[in-house]
Amino acid sequence: xxxxxKRARAGSSAVLTWAGLFTVLAVLTGxxxxxxxxxxxxxxxDVIRIFPKDGAVNVGAxxxxxxxxxxxxxxxxxxxxxxxxxxxxxxxLIAKDGRSWAPRDGGYRLGLAGKYSVEAVAxxxxxxxxxxxxxxxxxxxxxRFIGYVKPENRSTVGTGMIVSFDFNRPVxxxxxxxxxxxxxxxxxxxVVGHWFGKDRLDFRPATYWTPGTxxxxxxxxxxxxGAPGVYxxxxxxxxxxxxxxQTSVVDARNHTMEVRSDGELVSTVPITAGARKTTxxxxxxxxxxxxEVTRMDSRTVGFGGEYDIKDVPHxxxxxxxxxxxxxxxxxxxxxxxxxxxxxxxxGLRDVKGGSSDTPAGWFFERTLVGDVVEVINSADxxxxxxxxxxxxxxxxxRWKAGSALR
Numbered sequence: 001x002x003x004x005x006k007r008a009r010a011g012s013s014a015v016l017t018w019a020g021l022f023t024v025l026a027v028l029t030g031x032x033x034x035x036x037x038x039x040x041x042x043x044x045x046d047v048i049r050i051f052p053k054d055g056a057v058n059v060g061a062x063x064x065x066x067x068x069x070x071x072x073x074x075x076x077x078x079x080x081x082x083x084x085x086x087x088x089x090x091x092x093l094i095a096k097d098g099r100s101w102a103p104r105d106g107g108y109r110l111g112l113a114g115k116y117s118v119e120a121v122a123x124x125x126x127x128x129x130x131x132x133x134x135x136x137x138x139x140x141x142x143x144r145f146i147g148y149v150k151p152e153n154r155s156t157v158g159t160g161m162i163v164s165f166d167f168n169r170p171v172x173x174x175x176x177x178x179x180x181x182x183x184x185x186x187x188x189x190x191v192v193g194h195w196f197g198k199d200r201l202d203f204r205p206a207t208y209w210t211p212g213t214x215x216x217x218x219x220x221x222x223x224x225x226g227a228p229g230v231y232x233x234x235x236x237x238x239x240x241x242x243x244x245x246q247t248s249v250v251d252a253r254n255h256t257m258e259v260r261s262d263g264e265l266v267s268t269v270p271i272t273a274g275a276r277k278t279t280x281x282x283x284x285x286x287x288x289x290x291x292e293v294t295r296m297d298s299r300t301v302g303f304g305g306e307y308d309i310k311d312v313p314h315x316x317x318x319x320x321x322x323x324x325x326x327x328x329x330x331x332x333x334x335x336x337x338x339x340x341x342x343x344x345x346x347g348l349r350d351v352k353g354g355s356s357d358t359p360a361g362w363f364f365e366r367t368l369v370g371d372v373v374e375v376i377n378s379a380d381x382x383x384x385x386x387x388x389x390x391x392x393x394x395x396x397x398r399w400k401a402g403s404a405l406r
Contacts, residue, residue: 046070047069047122047130047132047295047310048067048068048069048074048120048122048130048131048132049066049067049068049069049070050066050067050118050120050132050134051064051065051066051067052065052136053134053136054134054135054136055134055135055136056136056137057136057137058137058138058139058140059110059136059137059138059139060110060138060139061109061110061111061112061138061139062109062110063110063138064102065079065090065092065102065103065108065110065116065118066100066101066102067100067101067102067118067120068099068100068101069098069099069100069122070099071124071125072098072122072123072124072125072130073097073098073099073122073123074094074098074099074100074101074120074121074122075121075122075123075129076119076120076121077092077094077101077118077119077120077121078117078118078119078120079092079103079116079117079118079119080116080117080119081111081114081115081116082114082115082116082117082135082148082152088111090103090108090116091103091104091105092104101120110138111138112138112139112140112141113138113139113140113141113144113146113168113233114137114138115135115136115137115138115148116135116136116137116138117133117134117135118132118133118134118135118136119131119132119133120132120133121293128310128311129293129310129311129353130295130310130311131291131293131294131295131310131311132295133291133294133295137168140168140169140233141233142230143229143230143231144230144231144232144233145167145168145169145171145221145226145227145230145231145232145233146167146168146221146232146233146234147165147166147167147168147177147181147201147219147221147232147234148165148166148167148168149163149164149165149217149219149238150163150164150288151163151238151240151369151370152238152240153238153239153240154239154240155240155241155369156240156241156242156243156368157240157241157242157243157368157369157370158242158243158245158246158286158287158367158368158369158370158371158372159208159209159210159211159242159243159245159246159247159370159371159372160208160209160247160284160286160370160371160372160389160392161209161240161242161286161369161370161389162202162203162204162286162389162391162392163183163191163202163203163204163215163217164200164201164202164203164389165181165200165201165202166199166200167198167199167200167201167226168199169199169226169227169230170198170199170227171198171199171201171226171227172198172226172227172228173224173225173226173227174195174198174201174404175404175405176224176225176226177201177221177224177226177232177404178193178195178201178403178404178405179405180219180220180221180224180232181193181201181203181217181218181219181220181221182217182218182220183203183215183216183217183218184215184216184218185205185209185213185214185215185216186213186214187210187213189205189209189210189213190205190206191203191204191205192204192205192206192399192400192403192406193402193403193404193405194391194394194399194400194402194403195402195403195404196385196386196402197386200386202386202389202391204391204392204399206396208245208247208372208392209242210242211242211243211244211245211262212241212242213241213242214239214241214242215239215240215241215242216237216238216239217237217238217239217240218237219234219235219236219237219238220235221233221234221235222234222235242370243368243370244261244262245261245262245263246259246260246261246366246367246368246371247260247371247372247373247374248260248363248371248372248373248374249373249374249375249376250271250273250280250325250346250373250374250375250376251376251377252273252274252279252280252282252340252375252376252377252378252379253377253378254377255270255271255272255273255336255337255338255339255340256268256269256270256271256337257269257270257271257346257348257363257373259363259366267362269348269359269362269363270336270337270338270348270349270359271336271337271346271347271348272328272331272335272336272339272340272341272342272346272347273340273342273345273346273347273375273378274340274342274343274344274345274378274380275340275341275342275343276340276379278342278343278344279340279344279378279379279380280323280340280342280344280345280346280375280378280380281319281323281344281375281378281380281381281382281383281387282375282376282377282378282380282381282382282383283374283375283382283383283390283393284372284373284374284383284390284392284393285318285319285323285372285373285374285375285383285388285389285390286318286370286371286372286373286388286389286390286392287316287317287318287367287368287369287370287371287372287373288317288318288320288369288388288389289315289316289317289369290315290316290317290364290367290369291314291315291316291317292313292314292315292354292364293311293312293313293315293354294312294315295308295309295310295311295312296308296309296312296315296324296326297309307343309330311352311353312324312326312327313326313327313329313350313351313352313353313354313360313361314326314327314348314350314354314360314361314363314364315327316363316364316367316373317388318346318373318388319383319387319388319390320387320388321387321388322344322345323344323345323346323383323388324345324346325345325346325347325348325363325373326345326346326347326348326350326360327347327348327349327350327351327354327358327360327361327364328342328347328348328349328350328360329349329350329351329352331347333349335347336348336349336359346373346375348360348363372392
């Protein structure tokens with residue numbers, strides 16, 4: 001069993017490149033090899049302290065935003081309102097002693113009905129980095145609902161991208177809400193919605209997008225009644241472009257990943273997948289976040305402290321429940337291509353601090369949000385279609401059956 005993913009599934013049915021784009025909804029989860037553990041006994045909150053806390057909801061407009069470290073110094077902090085058509089960064093300053101960050105404008109007000117991400121990197125006295133990524137949402141008036149949408153506006157995505165809406169309140173009138181979201185593509189492509197429960201609506205075509213397709217998402221939810229007495233408040237447009245085609249197949253039995261660009265095999269990369277008791281999901285998974293460095297702590301995904309690695313390089317999120325494809329510098333190079341040792345993730349050889357010259361760095365630099373990574377020959381089950389952007393694991397007829405308009 002993939003313990004990282006399975007534990008998170010029971011409760012359910014962003015790029016950390018400081019010179020570039022951030023990808024949304026970063027959560028401090030993940031899985032690593034089972035033989036080498038790093039860090040001290042402190043929780044993530046003790047190493048980098050962020051307020052509002054991770055996952056906080058109904059945060060007031062005048063609530064403070066603050067990032068602090070008890071020792072060491074903050075190296076980088078970025079706070080972003082994520083779901084806006086034009087992403088808004090909260091301008092802030094790190095104090096001279098490096099111990100805290102706060103908005104540049106002391107009277108800064110958070111926007112209502114917003115989702116914010118906080119990305120922070122700290123360095124201790126020995127030069128060791130620790131990363132933390134959190135999200136929180138602000139208050140939505142009781143009689144209003146909104147949908148948090150991905151991908152982000154004006155992004156370039158892989159051919160497997162699924163347009164996904166997470167609603168802050170249960171939707172009772174699903175047909176009315178689905179009808180109010182119009183997705184058009186050039187060249188023309190049939191796109192159909194599929195509901196996962198009452199608070200999530202995904203859209204995709206029958207097959208992967210054609211490279212070069214331009215997609216427009218018209219969100220016309222303003223004044224649409226989503227539930228009795230609860231009305232939408234959004235009217236906006238999101239556009240994105242589909243880039244080149246890249247698909248990768250991870251063979252857990254043979255410990256390899258075949259990377260194909262526009263259908264042509266460009267590389268076969270040695271990997272390590274989930275160990276016998278913590279196997280990796282089978283099935284098609286879509287890249288949803290990219291992080292140059294992130295922290296992976298087993299305690300955030302239901303384990304008991306088996307690992308805590310503060311500087312996992314080249315981390316690519318594949319599922320909501322915590323499956324990553326990431327760089328691994330702590331295992332012996334002989335592991336890759338020969339053995340499965342992780343807690344459910346897919347590891348590629350890397351070096352501490354990350355390098356573009358390693359297999360992990362090479363793959364990271366060539367990956368887009370929306371690329372598909374398919375796992376085969378694992379002893380695990382197929383990933384659930386609502387675990388991350390896993391909708392490609394449903395056939396087209398079953399997908400269309402999940403629309404409220406059919």
